[in-house]
Amino acid sequence: xxxxxxxxxxxxxxxxxxxxxxxxxxxxxxxxxxxxxxxxxxxxxxxxxxxxxxxxxxxxxxxxxxxxxxxxxxxxxxxxxxxxxxxxxxxxxxxxxxxxxxxxxxxxxxxxxxxxxxxxxxxxxxxxxxxxxxxxxxxxxxxxxxxxxxxxxxxxxxxxxxxxxxxxxxxxxxxxxxxxxxxxxxxxxxxxxxxxxxxxxxxxxxxxxxxxxxxxxxxxxxxxxxxxxxxxxxxxxxxxxxxxxxxxxxxxxxxxxxxxxxxxxxxxxxxxxxxxxxxxxxxxxxxxxxxxxxxxxxxxxxxxxxxxxxxxxxxxxxxxxxxxxxxxxxxxxxxxxxxxxxxxxxxxxxxxxxxxxxxxxxxxxxxxxxxxxx
Numbered sequence: 001x002x003x004x005x006x007x008x009x010x011x012x013x014x015x016x017x018x019x020x021x022x023x024x025x026x027x028x029x030x031x032x033x034x035x036x037x038x039x040x041x042x043x044x045x046x047x048x049x050x051x052x053x054x055x056x057x058x059x060x061x062x063x064x065x066x067x068x069x070x071x072x073x074x075x076x077x078x079x080x081x082x083x084x085x086x087x088x089x090x091x092x093x094x095x096x097x098x099x100x101x102x103x104x105x106x107x108x109x110x111x112x113x114x115x116x117x118x119x120x121x122x123x124x125x126x127x128x129x130x131x132x133x134x135x136x137x138x139x140x141x142x143x144x145x146x147x148x149x150x151x152x153x154x155x156x157x158x159x160x161x162x163x164x165x166x167x168x169x170x171x172x173x174x175x176x177x178x179x180x181x182x183x184x185x186x187x188x189x190x191x192x193x194x195x196x197x198x199x200x201x202x203x204x205x206x207x208x209x210x211x212x213x214x215x216x217x218x219x220x221x222x223x224x225x226x227x228x229x230x231x232x233x234x235x236x237x238x239x240x241x242x243x244x245x246x247x248x249x250x251x252x253x254x255x256x257x258x259x260x261x262x263x264x265x266x267x268x269x270x271x272x273x274x275x276x277x278x279x280x281x282x283x284x285x286x287x288x289x290x291x292x293x294x295x296x297x298x299x300x301x302x303x304x305x306x307x308x309x310x311x312x313x314x315x316x317x318x319x320x321x322x323x324x325x326x327x328x329x330x331x332x333x334x335x336x337x338x339x340x341x342x343x344x345x346x347x348x349x350x351x352x353x354x355x356x357x358x359x360x361x362x363x364x365x366x367x368x369x370x371x372x373x374x
Contacts, residue, residue, distance in 0.1 A: 001368070003027055004089035004116075006036045006080070006108060009065040013054045013262070015205075015289035016095060016123070018176060021061035023093075023367075026360040031368075035065035036084055042100065043072050061178065071104040080104075081111035089116050091371050094145075097123035102137030109144025117374050120145045121367075125158040138162065147374045149367060152308030154285075169370040172312060173288075174363040175295045175355060179268045182297045188273035194257060198228035199338050202275035202299070204263070205290045207235040207242070212281035212304070217245040218327035219281070220256075223334065228255055232271045234262040272297035276344070277337055281322075281330050285309050291319075295354060300347035302333045317350035 005024060008017045020035070027033045068080040084092060092112050094105050109118045125138060139162060142148070147166060150156040151173040159168060189196045201220070207213055213231065220229050235242075239260060246252045263271065272278070278294040278301045285307030294301050301319030303309040314321035320343070322333040337343050 001031045001091065001371075002087070002089045003031050003033045003091050003093060004036055004084050004087060005033065005093045005095075006069065006084065006105065007038075007093075007095035008041050009035050009037045009063045010061060011054045012038065012041055016097060018061070018178070018265075019173075019289070020095060021063045022174070022176065022178060022360050023364065024063050025061070026364040027368075030364075034087055034089070035063050036069070036080065037065035037067045038069050038071060039067040039076065040070040040072060069104055069108065071101060074103075074107075077104055077107040078111075081108045084108065084112060085115050091117040091119060093119050093121060093367075095121050095123065096138075096141055099131070099134040099137040099141075102141040106137075106141035106144050109141065113144060113146060117146045117371060118144060119367075119371055119374070120148045122148055122150050122155055122159065125150075125155055125162060135162065147370065149370060153311050154308035167370070167374055169366070171363055171366045171370070172358060173292050174360050175358045176289070176292045177296055177360065179265060179293065179296060181269065183269055183273045185273055188270050191270060192230070192257060192274050194228055194230065194274050198255075199226055200274055200276045201227060201229045201334065202271060202278045203229065203231045203233070203281075204271060204278060204293070205233045207231075207233050207239070207260075208237070210283045210285075212283050212325065213242055214245060215283075215325060215327055215330060216279055216281040217242060217249070219331040219334065221249055222327060222331040225251065225255065227334070227338075228257070230257045230259075230271065230275065232259040232263050235260055268293065269297065272299050275299050277302055277334070279330070279334065280304065280309065281325065282306050282309065283325055288312075292358075295351055295358065298348050298351050298355075300337070300344055300351065302330065302337060304330070316354055318347055318354055320347075 007020045009020055024033055024035055068083045070076040112118050148168040150170050153170055156170050186196045203213055203216055246256055278299050280288055280303040282304050291301055301313055303313050303319055303321055304325040305321050305323050310321050313319040320333050320337055322329045
């Protein structure tokens with residue numbers, strides 16, 4: 001099968017690009033695959049982070065790709081469709097995670113449907129931070145698809161609420177396996193400057209409003225001095241409100257470690273190896289790429305009951321679900337996790353079972369099976 005993938009690849013960085021690289025590497029084992037990349041993903045004015053691109057310090061999969069689509073330049077929409085059509089794929093796979101991409105990807109999909117099957121892999125249908133134009137732009141994109149794959153049931157429900165009636169399949173987010181091996185906990189703690197005798201909590205990834213770092217900081221105030229919190233990730237927007245909350249926590253300089261930057265791939269094992277638990281205190285969610293990393297390093301999770309987190313973590317026994325998205329409830333869940341050693345043991349055992357199920361090989365097989373069913 002000839003499979004075209006239109007999305008972000010190297011030199012763009014981040015979880016979407018990492019996912020695409022892993023999927024490409026798996027599909028190319030059995031199929032003829034070509035990656036079609038963005039020439040520009042976002043205008044700089046719309047990008048809240050420091051950079052969209054891999055830096056010299058990053059290690060990233062250099063997937064060969066052809067840059068064809070500038071999402072802010074409609075002239076390139078026509079050229080992108082022509083380039084992909086010239087290659088003659090049997091199927092076009094398109095990643096979709098926010099409405100900014102609705103016009104550009106929707107245009108290309110509509111121009112390709114006559115020539116090949118078009119399948120969307122949907123991280124989100126309803127954005128975490130919603131705006132009035134999200135629904136119409138998403139519907140425009142969806143109208144260009146023959147089928148849709150979601151990574152959890154919550155996104156599938158959002159898809160159906162928009163009136164989707166074409167084929168769709170739920171294939172759970174596979175594990176990120178390209179970060180290397182876990183290292184000794186004490187060694188990781190020493191390298192990061194974290195006390196080895198503390199109960200180490202990790203908040204990892206991009207810092208955005210919906211991810212609830214402020215809720216976790218309020219919860220951390222309720223925990224005793226035996227707890228340590230690590231915050232590792234790049235803020236999207238001002239960090240001032242979080243800094244004020246940190247300043248209110250006694251001995252915060254000793255009890256909280258901050259690394260407010262994008263964490264390159266080669267450093268990821270260090271942060272997860274030092275952690276006893278990963279906390280995802282999200283206000284809203286679909287699935288989480290962070291949970292896929294936490295699975296890889298066999299670190300249990302404490303999550304809120306939003307989106308697909310209960311479905312993909314709580315129901316699988318790989319973590320604890322806080323029934324309320326409140327500081328008190330999250331603090332109680334953290335306390336329960338550390339007070340009962342069997343909870344951690346059971347979660348790790350469940351994670352090991354999930355690691356066998358959530359392989360890229362299984363994801364690719366299910367994806368190809370869905371494509372063939374269309």
